[in-house]
Amino acid sequence: MKCASESRRRICAAAGLLASFLVLGPACAAEVVFRVVDESGRDLEHAALALVPLGPPAASFQTRGAEIRQKDKRFIPLMTAVPTGTAINFPNQDTVRHHVYSFSPAKTFELKLYTGTPSTPVVFDKPGVVVMGCNIHDHMVAYVMVANSPWVGVSDEGGRVAMKGVPTGNYELEYWHPRWVGMTEVARKPLRVTGDLAQTLVIGNAR
Ligand SMILES: [Cu+2]
Numbered sequence: 001m002k003c004a005s006e007s008r009r010r011i012c013a014a015a016g017l018l019a020s021f022l023v024l025g026p027a028c029a030a031e032v033v034f035r036v037v038d039e040s041g042r043d044l045e046h047a048a049l050a051l052v053p054l055g056p057p058a059a060s061f062q063t064r065g066a067e068i069r070q071k072d073k074r075f076i077p078l079m080t081a082v083p084t085g086t087a088i089n090f091p092n093q094d095t096v097r098h099h100v101y102s103f104s105p106a107k108t109f110e111l112k113l114y115t116g117t118p119s120t121p122v123v124f125d126k127p128g129v130v131v132m133g134c135n136i137h138d139h140m141v142a143y144v145m146v147a148n149s150p151w152v153g154v155s156d157e158g159g160r161v162a163m164k165g166v167p168t169g170n171y172e173l174e175y176w177h178p179r180w181v182g183m184t185e186v187a188r189k190p191l192r193v194t195g196d197l198a199q200t201l202v203i204g205n206a207r
Contacts, residue, residue: 029165032151032197036159036175039204043159047177047203048081048129050147051163051191054170061150065089065121068132068142070098075132075142079178081152082144087121099135104184106130106146129176129184145176145186166193177203 036047063086069076071093082088092098092115100111106128111118113136124130124146134140145152153161171193174186187207191199 028167030168030193030196032163032166032191032193032199034153034155034161034163034199034201036155036161036177036201036203039202043155043157044177044203045155045157045159046079047155047159047161047175047201048079048143048145049153049155049161049163049201050081050145050149050174051151051166051171051193052147052149052174054172054190061085063087063150067091068144069093070100070134070140073098073134073137073140075134075140077154078142079154080142080144081154082124082146083150083152084127084146084148085123085125086146087123088144089117089121091117097136098140100132101135102130102132104128104130104132106184107144129186131181131184143176143178143181145174147174147186149174168194173201175201175203179203179205180207183207 036044038044063083066082066086066088069091090100090111097113097115099113102109106126107124107130109122127146127148130144132142151163151166153163155161171191172188173191174188176186
């Protein structure tokens with residue numbers, strides 16, 4: 001939090017949820033950094049996190065496209081986190097054909113046997129966890145966590161996720177990890193943001 005004065009701080013606080021979706025400028029923007037670890041304290045990669053503002057749902061927010069490619073008969077990346085409404089492309093960079101599908105309630109779809117990049121991306125229009133596979137190569141798997149928030153991220157090798165420009169307010173931290181593959185409901189915990197914040201998040205096998 002870099003609010004210049006107490007009055008500015010009060011404005012920031014009063015703006016609350018509204019600030020989430022209007023540009024108040026960088027003065028109110030906090031950086032929230034998570035370090036995700038497993039139950040033994042080891043850095044945990046591939047955890048999807050989202051800071052979802054509490055209160056009335058946002059009418060809309062801007063999304064950027066995303067990409068999950070297929071290379072060497074693997075999906076890259078394994079885990080993706082996106083705001084609701086994001087269009088994801090699935091370019092096939094192998095010479096063999098892939099057949100991408102999902103039966104997940106949050107996004108049921110199928111890209112029938114193809115090479116190259118399908119002309120139409122898949123729009124992930126509902127929050128939740130989507131598990132994808134390939135009809136031809138059973139070992140291929142990828143995951144998308146869709147959340148009603150522009151503040152999303154996936155932990156890197158050091159277990160780190162950084163979210164910038166987070167306005168003061170009350171949030172629900174939604175999170176999920178591929179180790180929970182049998183249980184695709186996201187985990188949730190409340191989080192209040194009043195300024196720059198560093199949090200450790202433990203993701204164990206059990207929920
Ligand atoms: Cu395949």
